[in-house]
Amino acid sequence: MSALSFSSIVKLLAIFLFAATPVMGDDALTVYSGRNESLLAPILQRFSEATGIEIEVLYGGTSAVANQILTEGVNSPADVFIAQDGGALGALAAADMLHKLPAATLERVADAAFVSPAGAWVGLSGRARVFVYSPEALAENGLELPNSILDLTDEQWHGLLGWAPTNGSFVANITAMRVLLGDDATASWLADMIANGVQAYPKNTPIVKATIDGEIVGGLVNHYYLFRFLAEDPDITAALHFFPGGDPGSLINVAGAGILKTSDQPYDALALVDYLLGDEAQSYFAEITYEYPLVASVAPAVDIPALADIEAPEIDLSALDDLKATLEMIEDSGALD
Amino acid sequence: MHLPDIIRPRQKLNGALRQARPHWRFGNRQLAQAASLAVVAVVMIPVAYLVLGAFHAGAEGIDYLLRARTLRIVGNSLALMLTVTACASFIALPFAWLTARSDLPWRRVFLALGLAAMVIPSYLTAVTFSEAFGPKGMLQSLLEPIGVGRLPSIKGFFGAALTLSFVTFPYIVLPARAALLRCDRNLEEAGQSLGLSRWAVFRQIILPQLRPALSTGMLMTALYCLSDFGAVAVMRFNAFTRAIFLQTESYRLDKASMLALVLIVLTIALLIVQSRLQHGGRHYRVGSGAARNLERLPLGKWKLPAVAFCATVIGIGVLTPLLVLFSWLSGHRLTNPIQVPLTELLGNTVGVSAVSALVVTAAALPLALLAMHAASRSDRWLVQLAYLGNALPGIVIALALVIFATSNLLSWYQTLPLLIVGYAIHYLPFSIGATESAFAQTNPRFEEVARSLGISAWAALARITLPLARAGILAGLALVFLNVMKELPTTLLLRPIGFRTFATRIWSAYDEAFLSSIALPGLLLVLASLIALAILLRQDEGIA
Numbered sequence: 001m002s003a004l005s006f007s008s009i010v011k012l013l014a015i016f017l018f019a020a021t022p023v024m025g026d027d028a029l030t031v032y033s034g035r036n037e038s039l040l041a042p043i044l045q046r047f048s049e050a051t052g053i054e055i056e057v058l059y060g061g062t063s064a065v066a067n068q069i070l071t072e073g074v075n076s077p078a079d080v081f082i083a084q085d086g087g088a089l090g091a092l093a094a095a096d097m098l099h100k101l102p103a104a105t106l107e108r109v110a111d112a113a114f115v116s117p118a119g120a121w122v123g124l125s126g127r128a129r130v131f132v133y134s135p136e137a138l139a140e141n142g143l144e145l146p147n148s149i150l151d152l153t154d155e156q157w158h159g160l161l162g163w164a165p166t167n168g169s170f171v172a173n174i175t176a177m178r179v180l181l182g183d184d185a186t187a188s189w190l191a192d193m194i195a196n197g198v199q200a201y202p203k204n205t206p207i208v209k210a211t212i213d214g215e216i217v218g219g220l221v222n223h224y225y226l227f228r229f230l231a232e233d234p235d236i237t238a239a240l241h242f243f244p245g246g247d248p249g250s251l252i253n254v255a256g257a258g259i260l261k262t263s264d265q266p267y268d269a270l271a272l273v274d275y276l277l278g279d280e281a282q283s284y285f286a287e288i289t290y291e292y293p294l295v296a297s298v299a300p301a302v303d304i305p306a307l308a309d310i311e312a313p314e315i316d317l318s319a320l321d322d323l324k325a326t327l328e329m330i331e332d333s334g335a336l337d
Numbered sequence: 338m339h340l341p342d343i344i345r346p347r348q349k350l351n352g353a354l355r356q357a358r359p360h361w362r363f364g365n366r367q368l369a370q371a372a373s374l375a376v377v378a379v380v381m382i383p384v385a386y387l388v389l390g391a392f393h394a395g396a397e398g399i400d401y402l403l404r405a406r407t408l409r410i411v412g413n414s415l416a417l418m419l420t421v422t423a424c425a426s427f428i429a430l431p432f433a434w435l436t437a438r439s440d441l442p443w444r445r446v447f448l449a450l451g452l453a454a455m456v457i458p459s460y461l462t463a464v465t466f467s468e469a470f471g472p473k474g475m476l477q478s479l480l481e482p483i484g485v486g487r488l489p490s491i492k493g494f495f496g497a498a499l500t501l502s503f504v505t506f507p508y509i510v511l512p513a514r515a516a517l518l519r520c521d522r523n524l525e526e527a528g529q530s531l532g533l534s535r536w537a538v539f540r541q542i543i544l545p546q547l548r549p550a551l552s553t554g555m556l557m558t559a560l561y562c563l564s565d566f567g568a569v570a571v572m573r574f575n576a577f578t579r580a581i582f583l584q585t586e587s588y589r590l591d592k593a594s595m596l597a598l599v600l601i602v603l604t605i606a607l608l609i610v611q612s613r614l615q616h617g618g619r620h621y622r623v624g625s626g627a628a629r630n631l632e633r634l635p636l637g638k639w640k641l642p643a644v645a646f647c648a649t650v651i652g653i654g655v656l657t658p659l660l661v662l663f664s665w666l667s668g669h670r671l672t673n674p675i676q677v678p679l680t681e682l683l684g685n686t687v688g689v690s691a692v693s694a695l696v697v698t699a700a701a702l703p704l705a706l707l708a709m710h711a712a713s714r715s716d717r718w719l720v721q722l723a724y725l726g727n728a729l730p731g732i733v734i735a736l737a738l739v740i741f742a743t744s745n746l747l748s749w750y751q752t753l754p755l756l757i758v759g760y761a762i763h764y765l766p767f768s769i770g771a772t773e774s775a776f777a778q779t780n781p782r783f784e785e786v787a788r789s790l791g792i793s794a795w796a797a798l799a800r801i802t803l804p805l806a807r808a809g810i811l812a813g814l815a816l817v818f819l820n821v822m823k824e825l826p827t828t829l830l831l832r833p834i835g836f837r838t839f840a841t842r843i844w845s846a847y848d849e850a851f852l853s854s855i856a857l858p859g860l861l862l863v864l865a866s867l868i869a870l871a872i873l874l875r876q877d878e879g880i881a
Contacts, residue, residue, distance in 0.1 A: 058834045064587035071588045206850040215472035262597040
């Protein structure tokens with residue numbers, strides 16, 4: 001290699017280094033997202049195209065990202081936190097890290113249960129916790145649909161179920177169980193599930209895939225994942241089951257957003273939150289991600305029970321902010337092992 | 338990855354050459370020492386910070402370490418390490434013997450394909466295994482006609498052990514095969530003429546001669562198991578690296594660093610065992626032996642089972658990952674709504690790998706100069722410390738840099754320079770070794786002539802020695818480049834927001850079950866890995 005070509009390579013690489021370094025801080029809005037990239041990125045891109053506001057996004061697990069913001073404290077580069085769980089937003093609100101949102105923003109959401117009572121965060125879309133199952137596999141194993149999430153520890157389900165113990169929605173569901181049933185009952189439910197051979201998956205999507213493929217009979221997920229599979233292959237035989245009677249397994253949660261007090265561009269941040277509550281974004285959540293839109297003007301796009309018809313447990317979503325203790329409990333149960 | 342260990346014998350040879358040329362040849366020695374010191378400081382400071390921080394946790398930290406759950410992680414890692422080392426040996430020993438000493442048909446093809454298993458990234462092997470051998474995978478559909486409706490899940494210990502056994506067995510094949518080729522045939526013939534059976538000859542004469550090579554290979558396998566992240570993460574088996582990753586990812590850095598400390602202690606213990614094992618016992622021939630070609634033992638009626646064995650090993654370890662990746666090319670279940678242009682992935686992966694390789698090669702230069710002369714004890718220490726980075730698991734280095742950056746250098750956190758520093762710490766020894774060997778093989782007379790004609794020492798280095806050593810240095814550069822391309826845990830923890838490479842793309846696609854997004858990046862990584870293998874084998878020349 002001659003000296004000339006060597007130096008030109010170095011120059012090329014230097015150019016690459018600058019080109020590939022993402023624009024830091026200055027004008028891009030920094031979003032920390034606990035929602036999956038595949039669900040959120042398309043609508044954020046539409047926002048950027050519509051407003052010219054550049055966005056850079058850190059994707060991670062909801063509880064992990066919340067923890068990261070708490071650890072970064074005043075140094076956090078985040079402007080907006082988008083979580084798949086009201087509890088994680090509640091945890092940041094409890095640490096006094098979120099701006100109070102203007103009334104006009106909060107009022108977009110029809111049901112007050114889906115916004116922070118103190119106005120620290122706002123729900124963007126609704127999701128129900130469900131039991132996804134394969135009717136065929138259920139029949140093959142001579143099983144009937146469970147009445148409660150608590151019935152899944154029964155011996156007849158041994159080795160046939162799946163969950164995603166590091167997933168934010170699952171963590172929120174466990175927090176809800178702690179509020180509704182108490183810590184001891186929740187910890188022993190976790191232990192019994194593990195003893196019953198529940199299979200752990202990294203996220204919700206692989207649980208639905210495993211159910212469709214017949215790896216497991218069913219699993220605990222958010223309602224909308226199945227519809228993404230059905231959209232590609234309507235012949236899939238898997239179905240959703242909503243636990244009846246206010247069961248803790250039928251929690252309705254929100255994906256929501258809050259604006260960091262340390263944000264250096266709160267107005268752009270608010271523009272993003274307002275955009276996500278606008279009709280276009282709400283239709284996206286209804287039609288593309290198959291969630292429940294939370295504004296009155298947009299209806300769900302798929303054949304699911306209306307939010308009001310789900311026999312969900314009565315619970316204040318902001319009360320699900322004790323993330324840390326739940327994470328400790330899940331870790332100590334051995335669910336991550 | 339511990340690939341350079343394979344080329345160590347050459348460095349020993351260089352040790353002998355080194356004796357003949359004690360004089361400092363290149364420019365200003367103090368400058369080389371100062372530069373080395375700076376490089377070693379970059380290697381050591383984050384790690385020292387991590388270790389001190391873990392000590393700082395004090396009683397609370399010890400309390401955490403002694404919790405049943407933490408002890409289970411230690412047990413998990415050790416069980417995995419021992420199982421994989423045993424399984425890999427059982428695969429590797431017959432494989433090495435068959436390809437080295439028998440008249441096995443197509444043995445070169447078998448050998449080359451078998452070694453390819455070593456360079457496929459472990460996370461890719463794990464991802465494809467978990468699909469192929471899963472409850473409703475390829476294996477199950479083969480067994481369907483005989484009434485197998487569903488296989489048990491391989492996630493957990495079994496899957497991790499299976500993956501790692503097939504990824505690591507070549508680490509034992511290489512030294513075992515080299516030793517088999519070196520074995521003294523005279524001893525075997527003497528044994529046979531004294532009435533020993535073929536099996537007794539193998540057990541009593543060949544095996545003892547293999548012992549040093551086998552223990553080297555097994556220790557490399559054990560170290561690999563302790564430091565591997567990809568296989569245990571995909572298989573969800575809670576070994577150290579996965580536990581550290583989960584804690585780091587959710588920002589519980591104190592717990593992560595306690596775990597990392599224990600992992601460092603285990604790794605160092607293994608390294609000490611390794612250095613002890615390399616001394617003691619005499620397994621070499623005393624005379625020069627008669628120079629002749631090794632006779633290959635006819636397999637006779639064992640030929641078919643032998644071919645079947647080798648074909649099965651390669652079928653599982655190499656063909657299965659490739660087949661699965663090809664099958665995903667045509668789409669699988671769910672389309673990923675995030676379509677990243679291949680050019681972006683390729684540009685990022687190749688770009689960051691190339692820059693890292695150049696940075697590492699430049700940083701290795703002063704250390705290689707010191708290593709070659711290593712006159713003083715402090716020089717030797719500097720070089721040894723620089724080698725530490727490769728002994729530490731990548732996840733530990735990444736964690737150390739996360740802790741260091743978040744507390745001292747926040748503006749560097751999640752930037753490309755810090756990511757490159759992470760790679761550099763880990764892969765520096767690759768380049769030091771290659772560069773040192775390359776220097777050692779240049780003839781000092783050329784330089785002396787140049788100096789006597791009046792050019793400066795630096796000019797002699799730049800214009801005479803570096804061009805002469807070019808091939809060796811470039812081989813080191815290529816090795817670093819190809820290893821950075823495949824690297825997963827450091828990339829996941831240190832990459833800038835929104836920076837995607839092949840490795841991170843495979844990881845996130847697997848997380849969300851977008852299997853078809855894995856196919857193309859996976860196949861390209863395998864291709865790159867095969868190039869790495871070719872470079873290694875050309876250097877090693879262990880393959881006859």
